[in-house]
Amino acid sequence: MDQSSLTQDILKEMFNISVGKAADMLSEITKKRIILDVPNIDILNPESQNIELVETFSKVPEGALMLSSINFEKKLQGEANLIFPANKMRTFINLCIDQMSKDEEVDIDFTDMDFDIIREVGNIILNSIVGGIGNFLDINLEYTIPEVKIFDKADFKDSLKDKEYLCMLMLYITFIIEDTEIEGAIIIDLTLNSLNELMKKIKKVEDDLNG
Numbered sequence: 217m218d219q220s221s222l223t224q225d226i227l228k229e230m231f232n233i234s235v236g237k238a239a240d241m242l243s244e245i246t247k248k249r250i251i252l253d254v255p256n257i258d259i260l261n262p263e264s265q266n267i268e269l270v271e272t273f274s275k276v277p278e279g280a281l282m283l284s285s286i287n288f289e290k291k292l293q294g295e296a297n298l299i300f301p302a303n304k305m306r307t308f309i310n311l312c313i314d315q316m317s318k319d320e321e322v323d324i325d326f327t328d329m330d331f332d333i334i335r336e337v338g339n340i341i342l343n344s345i346v347g348g349i350g351n352f353l354d355i356n357l358e359y360t361i362p363e364v365k366i367f368d369k370a371d372f373k374d375s376l377k378d379k380e381y382l383c384m385l386m387l388y389i390t391f392i393i394e395d396t397e398i399e400g401a402i403i404i405d406l407t408l409n410s411l412n413e414l415m416k417k418i419k420k421v422e423d424d425l426n427g
Contacts, residue, residue, distance in 0.1 A: 222425070226418050227257050231387055234348030238341045246312045251392040252341070254402075258386040259411075279303065284338025284362045288346050291355040292410045296342045300391070300400035302326075302366055309333050311394050331364050338362040345387075345402060353417055383411040 235252035243250045280302035287295050300308075309330050326334075339362045350357040387402040406414070 238344035294406040
């Protein structure tokens with residue numbers, strides 16, 4: 217889908233404000249400096265989504281993926297998925313609870329407590345992201361409790377093709393804690409009507425800026 221540089225800038229600014237708030241909350245909880253940044257965004261075209269999905273998803277890291285997802289509804293309908301490599305998320309958890317140095321090797325065995333931590337991290341980040349969209353559109357949204365799963369990349373890519381939502385926003389996200397950088401993604405699945413509402417609002421902001 218064609219995206220003007222101004223559209224990209226508005227979306228990135230909106231999402232970076234949201235993840236900035238999430239980073240502040242996580243820093244306060246963990247007592248560690250956490251930085252979140254959204255350096256790039258793709259809007260996948262529903263007419264050629266399968267082709268674009270293969271190209272776009274190839275940028276997501278290889279290996280096992282840890283996925284935290286929430287659904288939202290009412291005036292905006294869709295699903296938001298936070299995706300990070302499972303081994304990097306293991307490192308993040310260990311750094312948060314001071315169980316390892318950042319250079320120590322990790323495995324990807326997760327306890328129930330680990331899943332609870334990831335569920336809370338996903339809740340903070342995804343609620344901030346989706347809440348930011350709701351604030352931008354001046355609408356209230358209702359969310360489900362986050363679900364956390366582990367996929368391999370191929371299985372997760374196949375599962376995306378079966379989603380009922382027609383449109384996707386792909387946010388590339390960088391997560392830094394204790395100088396350890398973790399790259400992942402946020403995929404926001406939207407109905408076509410919901411994406412159109414978002415793009416109408418962005419067009420209005422563009423017109424105001426150009427006016």
